[in-house]
Amino acid sequence: MNFHSKLVEEAVDSISRLPGIGKKTALRLVLHLLKQPKEESQSLSESIIKLREGIRYCSECHVISDTLECTCRNMVTDESIICVVEDTPDVLAIRSTGQYNGMFHVLGGRISPIDGIGPEELHIESLMGRIDESNGSVKEVILALSGTMEGDTTAFYITRLLTGKEIRITTIARGIPVGGELEYADEVTLGRSITTRTLFSQE
Amino acid sequence: MNFHSKLVEEAVDSISRLPGIGKKTALRLVLHLLKQPKEESQSLSESIIKLREGIRYCSECHVISDTLECTCRNMVTDESIICVVEDTPDVLAIRSTGQYNGMFHVLGGRISPIDGIGPEELHIESLMGRIDESNGSVKEVILALSGTMEGDTTAFYITRLLTGKEIRITTIARGIPVGGELEYADEVTLGRSITTRTLFSQE
Numbered sequence: 001m002n003f004h005s006k007l008v009e010e011a012v013d014s015i016s017r018l019p020g021i022g023k024k025t026a027l028r029l030v031l032h033l034l035k036q037p038k039e040e041s042q043s044l045s046e047s048i049i050k051l052r053e054g055i056r057y058c059s060e061c062h063v064i065s066d067t068l069e070c071t072c073r074n075m076v077t078d079e080s081i082i083c084v085v086e087d088t089p090d091v092l093a094i095r096s097t098g099q100y101n102g103m104f105h106v107l108g109g110r111i112s113p114i115d116g117i118g119p120e121e122l123h124i125e126s127l128m129g130r131i132d133e134s135n136g137s138v139k140e141v142i143l144a145l146s147g148t149m150e151g152d153t154t155a156f157y158i159t160r161l162l163t164g165k166e167i168r169i170t171t172i173a174r175g176i177p178v179g180g181e182l183e184y185a186d187e188v189t190l191g192r193s194i195t196t197r198t199l200f201s202q203e
Numbered sequence: 204m205n206f207h208s209k210l211v212e213e214a215v216d217s218i219s220r221l222p223g224i225g226k227k228t229a230l231r232l233v234l235h236l237l238k239q240p241k242e243e244s245q246s247l248s249e250s251i252i253k254l255r256e257g258i259r260y261c262s263e264c265h266v267i268s269d270t271l272e273c274t275c276r277n278m279v280t281d282e283s284i285i286c287v288v289e290d291t292p293d294v295l296a297i298r299s300t301g302q303y304n305g306m307f308h309v310l311g312g313r314i315s316p317i318d319g320i321g322p323e324e325l326h327i328e329s330l331m332g333r334i335d336e337s338n339g340s341v342k343e344v345i346l347a348l349s350g351t352m353e354g355d356t357t358a359f360y361i362t363r364l365l366t367g368k369e370i371r372i373t374t375i376a377r378g379i380p381v382g383g384e385l386e387y388a389d390e391v392t393l394g395r396s397i398t399t400r401t402l403f404s405q406e
Contacts, residue, residue, distance in 0.1 A: 004266070004267075004268060004273065005258070005267055005268055005269045006269055007250075007253055007254045007257050007258055007269055008254065008258070008267060010250045010253070010254070011250045011251060011253075011254040013250070014246055014247040014250040014251075015247065015250075015251075017243070017247075018232050018235060018236075018247075019231065019232070019235050020228070020231070021232075025223070027292065028222065028223070029221050029222070030254065031267075031290065031291070031292070032221060032222050033221075033251065033254065033255060034254070034255070034258060034267070038255055038256075040220070041251050041252065041254070041255035042252065042255070043217055044217040044218065044220075044221075044251060045248040045249070045251045045252045046248075047210075047213045047214045047216075047217040047218075048214060048217075048218075048236065048244050048247060048248045048251075049244065049245065049248045050210055050213070050214075051210045051211065051213070051214040051233065051236065051237070051244070052236060052237070052241055052244035052245070053241075054210050055208070055210055055211070055237060063207070064207075064208055064211060064237070065207060065208055066208050066209055066210055070207060087234065088234070089230060089234070
């Protein structure tokens with residue numbers, strides 16, 4: 001596309017580098033910004049800079065935070081469990097279920113050789129450090145990773161590191177979603193939901 | 204959503220104010236920016252500010268431009284026709300067909316009382332000015348507006364202003380798209396394509 005304007009071109013280029021946003025969407029956003037008052041663009045631009053410069057990661061659980069010590073400690077009532085997740089949104093999602101009040105550990109991704117991400121790029125060493133420093137107070141590690149090949153690889157890697165330690169390793173249940181129809185489930189999921197069936201409770 | 208981070212919250216708020224981007228997409232973009240090098244966020248932020256501060260509109264045709272005098276004059280070989288469009292992308296789209304080499308006039312929107320946009324908000328007066336100043340050299344006005352109620356309203360308004368002047372008023376053809384199946388066309392479009400049928404040519 002030729003816009004006859006360097007400024008528009010540059011803005012479209014920058015915006016379309018974001019994931020899921022193509023040139024056409026970027027142009028639509030640019031035209032929207034041009035129609036809004038100047039303050040709108042200013043606040044957008046400032047919040048992006050402030051975000052990138054100011055963001056910190058909790059030195060313990062690696063959750064995104066404004067300070068180096070996040071509020072994770074205050075919200076935890078059970079310090080015997082660590083839930084290992086890939087990224088910060090997973091923490092928010094699990095917290096919002098209200099079913100878990102243990103600790104979290106964000107890996108920052110998953111092992112994916114094709115993208116050049118090995119175990120060293122992830123916060124796996126610091127996970128081991130946390131477990132060792134706890135002097136046995138951590139009794140369980142929940143692997144809440146995505147159900148993809150990379151997620152499974154990461155789970156296997158962590159499991160291997162933990163063998164020998166007296167720690168229960170669990171993973172979140174895979175199965176038919178609540179409200180889901182059996183008919184539309186894929187075979188692997190349905191198969192797993194049968195092999196890992198649980199006792200029926202009437203609560 | 205509660206991110207336990209003011210910076211993330213502010214960035215998500217700003218980004219999700221853009222059209223077509225919700226809170227979840229905004230969070231995904233924020234997490235993407237955090238994983239990229241700092242320069243990426245910086246260049247995005249700068250290009251938005253530079254765009255908003257530096258952009259100008261051609262004083263004659265109102266196309267988005269970096270200067271007050273755009274390149275529109277140089278590209279025009281036929282100064283007897285003005286094609287009236289709603290926004291700058293329409294100019295780019297029509298130019299890229301290679302079927303038109305006349306002048307353009309961007310209205311900057313369409314008459315839409317429900318959004319508080321009356322004829323005064325659009326560049327209709329300057330269109331009349333251009334036609335009057337041309338001393339009769341403009342022979343035709345093509346109304347290339349969208350086929351919605353607001354587009355039609357705008358077209359009717361301009362037509363009324365032009366009555367009495369010796370100018371041919373045309374509109375782009377409505378009909379079945381090239382390669383389109385009759386079966387799937389809506390009745391109104393199909394009806395219009397019959398009433399405004401053209402002579403069959405074998406070129």
